[in-house]
Amino acid sequence: DTGVSQDPRHKITKRGQNVTFRCDPISEHNRLYWYRQTLGQGPEFLTYFQNEAQLEKSRLLSDRFSAERPKGSFSTLEIQRTEQGDSAMYLCASSIEARETQYFGPGTRLLVL
């Protein structure tokens, strides 16, 4: 088990720019989740994939956000026209179908100036 990996670990961008984050889940895990965590808060659910299908999206995921998992392996989360309010830690997690524990990656810290 190599664990969940995320890239980049840190991203600084200017307001209005687009950013894309990548998540590589644990290899045999077919479920993948994205969460957002703002300072001093617990993570909040954004979206969920089962294999390549995006089956659930939170209301937190505005039209500027899009997530994909093209071949049921890695996933990308893109934020278009970033705003200062998008500054947060973006966490990816994965789980195996038969079990319920979600294992998290190290997260991507986004700062929008």
Place this chain on the structure above:
Amino acid sequence: AQKITQTQPGMFVQEKEAVTLDCTYDTSDPSYGLFWYKQPSSGEMIFLIYQGSYDQQNATEGRYSLNFQKARKSANLVISASQLGDSAMYFCAMREVLIQGAQKLVFGQGTRLTINP
């Protein structure tokens, strides 16, 4: 909807002492799962322990144990013999079932634990 409440924003404990982190939950589902995660300053969420609502015994994992009181809707984390490396944020979370049998986690606000030497 599920809700998790962690009422202790911060806890300070002497090294080698035991510490209890409080967590209460609210749900109308008869079947649910409760999780504790540790988040060091690096940011990664580290899974610690899981308790299912139908589990007959309290969960234990090494120095971690979960004091599960179903009638009181509480799932407190107990860390025995605390170590300096235990200093971190601790989050209690509950499983919420989505469509097609998937689940998301609903997290509490967290408790920042500081272990003093």
